[in-house]
Amino acid sequence: MHFDDKIPIYYQIKNHIYHEIITGTLQPGEKLPSVRQLAVDVTANVNTVQRALSEMIAAGIIESKRGRGNFVTMETTKITDLKTQLVTTQLAHVYQQLHALNLSDEEILTSVQHYIERKGQAK
Amino acid sequence: MHFDDKIPIYYQIKNHIYHEIITGTLQPGEKLPSVRQLAVDVTANVNTVQRALSEMIAAGIIESKRGRGNFVTMETTKITDLKTQLVTTQLAHVYQQLHALNLSDEEILTSVQHYIERKGQAK
DNA sequence: CCTAGTGTTATATTTTACTATTACACTATA
DNA sequence: TATAGTGTAATAGTAAAATATAACACTAGG
DSSP states (O other): OOOOTTSOHHHHHHHHHHHHHHHTSSOTTOBOOOHHHHHHHTTOOHHHHHHHHHHHHHTTSEEEETTTEEEEOSOHHHHHHHHHHHHHHHHHHHHHHHHHTTOOHHHHHHHHHHHHHHTTTOO | OOOOTTSOHHHHHHHHHHHHHHHTSSOTTOBOOOHHHHHHHTTOOHHHHHHHHHHHHHTTSEEEETTTEEEEOSOHHHHHHHHHHHHHHHHHHHHHHHHHTTOOHHHHHHHHHHHHHHTTTOO
């Protein structure tokens, strides 16, 4: 797994698994790979993976069953809530950044529009 | 200055000064506060400020004159280039993130639109 | 009951960012 | 020419993240 060295690895692992849950790669109620397997998958240490999992457990997205494994919550509302939360966080961040660069609301909207239109074209 | 503990301080300082240059708070050719004063301003150590400045000097945005001070480049094209680069980076990041959450191009655009329309309303 | 697989925790070590402090090199100016 | 203000660099110490490794607690299945 590719890591951004500006952000803690455990934080990136958490984000990665959240994405898998939200996109349905990991279904509600599904068992996750074991912590040791996850550590291999993302090329990180067991303790680092565990730290990421602990936060997801605390958030109620993952249920831990000692001796059996970790499971995605079956409460789908928690998952949709998580998605809207992540989306909103992203939007707030980019808005704040572009606003701080003196872009008006209109400019922000059109810049997003142009980015989407032109992506893939520029070589 | 408020820091995000997930991102290196020197990196946030660099970003902060870049914003001041792009918004014109710091004009082309203008002298920056001394590194010691900057350290006080942002409540960080001189070495940390220096590390941020070093990267900006390497990028050609800041010119260092030993014994005199640090100055914003007078080449305005470098500044406009920097702005477009920062904006594009932000757009690419948010697009990648939202796309990874399974949002379509249309959904991304409308979510930005709705965010802008509704911000300030939500309490 | 034993064993393999699971989550959990603990210890020691390494790495990196940050800090505190000091010193050095250069410039302007009184 | 002395001095104050500037950038620059080096040293030593602290803190947090990540690693390697080991041990413990629990579950399922033979």
